[in-house]
Structure formats: C-alpha cells, structure tokens
Amino acid sequence: MYISSESLIVILFVGLVAGWLAGKVVRGAGFGIIGDIVIGIVGAFIASWLFPRLGFHIGGGIVAEIIYSAIGAIILLLIVRLVRGGGRF
Template sequence: MYISSQGLLVVLFVGLVAGWLAGKIVRGAGFGLIGDIIVGILGALIASLLFPKLGIHLGRGIVSEIIYSAFGAVILLLILGLLRGRGRF
C-alpha cells in the first residue's frame, strides 16, 4: 500500500484534531501531540469498523472525517477509562 506524503499529512492532521477533541470531551485536556495523533487514528479505525455496521454515515470531506474519528476516539477513551477502573468520564 502506497500513501503519498500529502495523504500522510492529512491522516496525521485528522488524527491530531480528532484526538484533541476526544481528549477535551472525555478528560478535559489533550494528550500531547503524539498522544492526540495516536488516539485520533485509533478512533478513526474504531469508527470505520463500528459505524457502517450500525448504519451511520456522516458524509464526505475532511470535516466529516474529523467528526467520525473524534466519535471513535471518544469511544476508545471511554472503554480505556472503564478498563482502568477510573470510573468517571
């Protein structure tokens, strides 16, 4: 699989914004640059697996991808919070 440098920048940007949004929603703060990117990209993977099975489609474009990824990242952070036993969102 080949990804151009421009495509890689878009993926990293979407991951960064989605991870930052999820961090603000769930924890009230971000996770740093690398942490936000990782959370956002993992959230995008979760959303791409879960949402089509639920029949959820948000549209096309970078804004919908950021929203899609942020929802997936919030789900990821909530699951991790429950597994840690933190108990609060």
C-alpha cells in the same frame, strides 16, 4: 499499498484534531501531540469498523472524517477509562 506524503499529512492532521477533541470531551485536556495523533488515528479505525455496521453515515470530506475519528476516539477513551478506572466514568 502506497500512501503519498499529502495523504500522510492529512491522516496525521485528522488524527491530531480528533484526538485533541476527544481528550477535551473525555478528560478535559489533551494528551500531547503524539498522544492526540495516536488516539485520533485509533479512533478513526474504530469508527471505520463500527459505523458501517450500525448504518451511521454523516457525509464525506475532511470535516466528516474529523467527526468520525473524534467519535471513535471518544469511544476508545471511555473504554480505556472503564478498564483502568474500575468502571467509573
């Protein structure tokens, strides 16, 4: 698999924005640039696995990818909060 430098920049940008949005929604603050990117990219993987199984589709384009990734990242952060926080939101 070959990823061009432009594709890598788009992936990092989407991950950064999605992770930042998820951090704002769940915790009220971001996790730093690296943390936001990692959370956003993992959220994108969660969303790409979960949403087709649920029949959920909102469209194409970069805005849709940011929304998908942010929702996946929010799900990730809620699961982490449940595991680490003893079941409290």
